Amino acid sequence: MFVCIFLIETVSMIYLHNKVVHSRINQELESLKSRGNSHRDVLEISYDNSTLHHIGLMESHTDTDVVITNTKGDILLSSEKVNSGMKKILKKDLTQVPRKGLIIQSSWKEERYIATVTPFNSDKVNEGYVYMFKNTGDVEDLISQLNKHFLFATLLLLFFMLITIYFLSKALTRPLITMKEATTKLSKGNFSVSVPVRSKDELGELAQSIQSLANELNYLKKERNEFLASISHELRTPLTYIKGYADIARRKDLDIPERTQYLEIIHEESKRLNSLLDELFNIARMDVNTFTISKETVPLSSFLQSVYEKVLPAFTNKNIQLNLECKDNLFMDIDPSRFEQVLLNLLDNALKYSNEYTVTTIKATESIGSISISIIDQGVGIPRADIPHVFDRLYRVEKSRARATGGFGLGLSIVKQLVEVQGGTISVKSSIEQGTCFTIIFKEKKNEDSSSS
Ligand SMILES: Nc1ncnc2c1ncn2[C@@H]1O[C@H](COP(=O)(O)OP(=O)(O)OP(=O)(O)O)[C@@H](O)[C@H]1O
Ligand SMILES: [Mg+2]
Incomplete structure (x- = not known):
């Protein structure tokens, strides 16, 4: 049970973690893109050096960076010194960048930056591009924060799960152990067992069945003993007669009619014994259900x-x-x-x-x-x-x-x-x-x- 629940928990936690990380990164990229879009809007209203300067000033105070290039790729403005990580992204081929912007770097694990690009026009002619960058170090910090929360939640869940499983398995196994002990006793021939019925569920029913089985076996054992005792008694009586009368009949001084009379009694008792055995045999056949009924x-x-x-x-x-x-x-x-x-x-x-x-x-x-x-x-x-x-x-x-x-x-x-x-x-x-x-x-x-x- 523990292994099953542990596996289920692990799988769902990994799934949840991936989903949360994915949506968090998406959120970051979207906000980066919309920031680039608003710079584009400003540039399209007034495209001059003071606007560029203004944008650069604004971005230098945030955790994102902006680079604005013309269509040839010459840098018109950068809020931060352009480093190799940025250059790699700036070199990327830009064909058909939609007006609402494009995510050009989303792999936060491998690269130094995640980045988006938005084209801007002046008089409906493409003048250049607004690149927005965010250092993946910040993103990683964010994710590691998230991981800590996840780890804590997992441990907490595991702890409560262990406690629940401990008590649940105790509650489940206790009656099972009692029943196992009872059946072991039964198999050893001790039929005087008592199985407490603690609940009304399947376990309770099982306990009830074992108890009635034990009672039944106990009754059968008693009945068999009584039956055997009665049979031996029944057999002994005619045998006593037969032995007694045979002893008398063996006496030499007996006349013929007397001897015949005793032999007659012996004969009668043997017949009685015979019919008793016949009836017992009938009963035995009925017990093992070897006789068939044809209705x-x-x-x-x-x-x-x-x-x-x-x-x-x-x-x-x-x-x-x-x-x-x-x-x-x-x-x-x-x-x-x-x-x-x-x-x-x-x-x-x-x-x-x-x-x-x-x-x-x-x-x-x-x-x-x-x-x-x-x-x-x-x-x-x-x-x-x-x-x-x-x-x-x-x-x-x-x-x-x-x-x-x-x-x-x-x-x-x-x-x-x-x-x-x-x-x-x-x-x-x-x-x-x-x-x-x-x-x-x-x-x-x-x-x-x-x-x-
Ligand atoms: N119709 C009856 N009237 C009075 N007592 C009866 C009657 N039928 C049965 N009994 C009593 O019940 C007992 C059991 O009957 P049962 O037929 O099992 O045995 P049985 O007649 O003594 O012997 P068996 O039938 O084996 O030859 C009898 O011993 C008798 O005392
Ligand atoms: Mg009878």
């Missing part, structure tokens, strides 16, 4: 009807009445097989957590711009404190209750993930001993052809 427009009533028929025997078997309420002409944009998985999971829960002689309803309703599908049961319900957690992995309301029904607490977490990847939302309402209602909401997809037909 299509599905007529809802026939889709729900097929799901209904699939689960009806299980409900009838448990003496639970299953109802389906769905209007015709409702269409949804979903992946049918994934969505069936969702509904089967929810219906499986309704079946598991409802008692005999209750009613479970599958209900599809349409409201402005959305379609909702609800699974309503009259089962045991979920305690208010557990409702926020039912979608968490391996979460079961009552461990013993779920064990009796054979659940892992994975169903709803899979359901939620499947609904969300298809662009829907899922929510739950429940009151204990009254029943539970899971509602899935999707943005509606109307099929114009079918609805108009």
